[in-house]
Amino acid sequence: MTLLSTQGLSRNFDGLRAVHDVDFDLPEGxxxxxIGPNGAGKTTFxxxxxxxxxxxxxxxxxxxxxxxxxxxxxxINLGMAYTFQxxxxxxxxxxxxxxxxxxxxxxxxxxxxxVVNAVLGRVGLHERPDQxxxxxxxxxQRLLEIAMGLAQAPRLLxxxxxxxxxxxxxxxxxxxxxxxxKATTTILLIEHNMSVVMEVADIVTVLNFGEVLAEGPPEAVxxxxxxxxxxxxxx
Amino acid sequence: MRxxxxxxxxxxxxxxxxxxxxxxxxxxxxGNLARIMVLAAYAVGYNILFGYTGLLSLGHALFFAAGMxxxxxxxxxxxxxxxxxxxxxxIAGALVAAALGVLALRTEGVAFMIVTLMFAQAGYLxxxxxxxxxxxxxxxxxxxxxxxxxxxxxxxxxxxxxAGLLVFGLAMLINLWLVRTRFGRxxxxxxxxxERARMLGYDVFVHKLGAVVLSGTISAMAGASYGLLFGYVGxxxxxxQYSIFPLLWVLLGGAGTVIGPFxxxxxxxxxxxxxxxxxxxxxxxxxxxxxxxxLFAPQGLAGELRNRVWRWLP
Numbered sequence: 360m361t362l363l364s365t366q367g368l369s370r371n372f373d374g375l376r377a378v379h380d381v382d383f384d385l386p387e388g389x390x391x392x393x394i395g396p397n398g399a400g401k402t403t404f405x406x407x408x409x410x411x412x413x414x415x416x417x418x419x420x421x422x423x424x425x426x427x428x429x430x431x432x433x434x435i436n437l438g439m440a441y442t443f444q445x446x447x448x449x450x451x452x453x454x455x456x457x458x459x460x461x462x463x464x465x466x467x468x469x470x471x472x473x474v475v476n477a478v479l480g481r482v483g484l485h486e487r488p489d490q491x492x493x494x495x496x497x498x499x500q501r502l503l504e505i506a507m508g509l510a511q512a513p514r515l516l517x518x519x520x521x522x523x524x525x526x527x528x529x530x531x532x533x534x535x536x537x538x539x540x541k542a543t544t545t546i547l548l549i550e551h552n553m554s555v556v557m558e559v560a561d562i563v564t565v566l567n568f569g570e571v572l573a574e575g576p577p578e579a580v581x582x583x584x585x586x587x588x589x590x591x592x593x594x
Numbered sequence: 595m596r597x598x599x600x601x602x603x604x605x606x607x608x609x610x611x612x613x614x615x616x617x618x619x620x621x622x623x624x625g626n627l628a629r630i631m632v633l634a635a636y637a638v639g640y641n642i643l644f645g646y647t648g649l650l651s652l653g654h655a656l657f658f659a660a661g662m663x664x665x666x667x668x669x670x671x672x673x674x675x676x677x678x679x680x681x682x683x684x685i686a687g688a689l690v691a692a693a694l695g696v697l698a699l700r701t702e703g704v705a706f707m708i709v710t711l712m713f714a715q716a717g718y719l720x721x722x723x724x725x726x727x728x729x730x731x732x733x734x735x736x737x738x739x740x741x742x743x744x745x746x747x748x749x750x751x752x753x754x755x756x757a758g759l760l761v762f763g764l765a766m767l768i769n770l771w772l773v774r775t776r777f778g779r780x781x782x783x784x785x786x787x788x789e790r791a792r793m794l795g796y797d798v799f800v801h802k803l804g805a806v807v808l809s810g811t812i813s814a815m816a817g818a819s820y821g822l823l824f825g826y827v828g829x830x831x832x833x834x835q836y837s838i839f840p841l842l843w844v845l846l847g848g849a850g851t852v853i854g855p856f857x858x859x860x861x862x863x864x865x866x867x868x869x870x871x872x873x874x875x876x877x878x879x880x881x882x883x884x885x886x887x888x889l890f891a892p893q894g895l896a897g898e899l900r901n902r903v904w905r906w907l908p
Contacts, residue, residue: 409793435795443793449786460783463776464795507794 361420362387362545363408363515368417369569370403377403379569380417385515390537390546392560392577396589400569401549402444405517408547409441410434422514436464438514442504442521444549450493454484457492457503461510474510481539482506483532497524505533509540516540517547522555534558557581565589597906604907605770605852609763616755625751630856630863631758632820633839635765637847637855639812640840642769645849646778647805648785652707652837653714654813656694659721659832661687661814666827667727669740676743680818687814688807690717695806699799711837718832733828741822754823761819762856765812769852772808773908781805785850813840846887848896852908857895 363385370378378400385391393401406412408419410431418427426434435441440461449457455475462474479485482502487495492503501524508516522530530552537546537559550556556563556577563580565573567589573580580586612631619627636658643649664686668679698709722730741748748754772778780801783791792798821827830836839862840855847858862880869879891898900907 411789411793432792432795432797435793441793443790447787447790447793449783449790451786452782456779460779460791461794463779467776511794 360387361385362422363547364420365408366418366420368404368407368419369415370400370407370412371415376569378407378414378566381566381569381571383564383571385545385547387514387545388541389561390541390548390559392556392563393547393549393566394551394556394563394580395566395572399566401566402519403569404566405441405519405547405549408434409439409517411441435511439517440508440511440513440515441517442508442519444519444523446497446500446504448492448495448500448503448507450491452492453489454479454492454495454503455488458506458510461507464511478506478510481509481536483529498526498529501525502529505536513544515545515547519549520551521548522550522552530555553581600904600906601770601852601908604904605766608853608856609759609766612759612762616752616759621751624755626863626867628751628755628758628823629820630859631755631762632816632823633843633863634856634859635762635819636813636816637840637843637859638762638765638769638852639809639816641844641849641851641855642772642781642812643805643809644841644844645851645854646773646785647781647802647809648788649802649805650707650841651710651806651809652834652841653694653698653710653712653717654810654840655832655834655836656710656714656717657687657691657810657813658817658820658836659717660690660810661817661819662821662827662831663721663728664814665818666734666736666821669736669822670734670827671727673740676741676748676822680743680815680822683818683821684811684815687817688811691807691810691814692803694810695803699802699806711834714832714834714837718829718834721829721832728827728829731829733826733830736821736825736827738825741825743822748823749825757819757823761816765816766852766856768808768812770908773852777801777804782850842884844894846884846894848894848898848900851894851896851900854894854896861895 361384365381365383368378368381381404395401403412407414410429418425421437458475458478459471462471466474479488482505484499484502484506495503501521505521522533534555540546560577563577564571565580565586572589573583573586640654643651661683665679665683668674668682694713698706701709721728738749746753748757780791780796784798784801788798843858843862844855846861848854865880865883866876870876896907
């Protein structure tokens, strides 16, 4: 079953066609990687999915419902979670409270703390719940972003460059985490790290100049000459 | 949980101290403190929007005055009972806050400040325009006979002190309760990072509107009580000065702290009181003290306390 799809989704910034006429289908339970050179329109595309940016034209369907005109918070409440590319945590609040704010979307009262602690354990931040989020290292802030996504127990988890700034060990842990989540959550992942893409993605979609250049299993996309050309900039 | 107990202990301790002071303070300070407590309730209301939600309003005099005039006009024009009039004032403030919130929250940042300022000025001019009822700048007195609530004469200093304590205590306990609720925590999240709060699925507009209404209602409660306790309703309470005061009190006392508004109001009241006893240029002394405090304690008195001593201060 298709969880998320777009039809003819486009966004222009004045004269710039950031995203152009993208048809996209994401079946439930899949891990999809979205790759492409810098400026290919990846973040603009997912921002339209979750409502941070409104499209110039086109439709977004989620769970069989047209959500094109819903404000961001309503889309999130339908079961999307979005983690920011540029780390956006509540810097002056504790790590615990950051995740609790995400968890309180679906649990209340005494149920919050166990959920938060479980999520913090999953990303390896369980030893520092009282620390201010702003005092965490960059990599730990990335993990906190992911934790805030997990705490919402979303149907669709959109991760915008989650492994940026993580250590090799943290990246290995992240891959394992995605492996665990697969059973319950559909994941859309913008990622630059090819080892992550090759190992965790079921299907890869390549964006270039705002359009879908290629789509398929990781190996096939990796071997695609057009994709290679786009990345090397000789296309 | 231990922090929770300390928090409750500190704030209930403050209320107990204020209660006890009633019996030992000389008449002059006794009267001052009654006034300070009601004004501090106003500051608490202001702080909910400014300190906890991160919205800087320059128009809170509108709410203070809505409460004061809602109460005062009813008593003066219709001879309504004080308690009913007080309630009417609070409701008037809530309605005005809801209307202003719906309109002003379409804007952000500096525009929000300007829009709230303009609405408050419009409110001030409205008071002057309907001078036949409000008596404009001159204002009107609420007679002692009209200030007897359930057999308690609110013009009596002792009763007035307890009423002030009640108003302040109520505002502070609402504030304490608020920061423990999900709603209150979302307000803090909006203050810290509005976009992130939205992308966690919170309806930012609805939460901000709730904050404006709660803040405006508490401000109106303070305004209505002030008029009733001190027996005077005048246009100066609707002027821009009374929008700036709570901002100053909260900044001095510590924005986003429960105890800060009281400390700030107390400090500022006595700063002006003491310096005016020394010189006619008392605003100069007050100004210098404010500049020093801003330089060396930018987070206000309670903010510094939180940074240095009591990390758990809500």
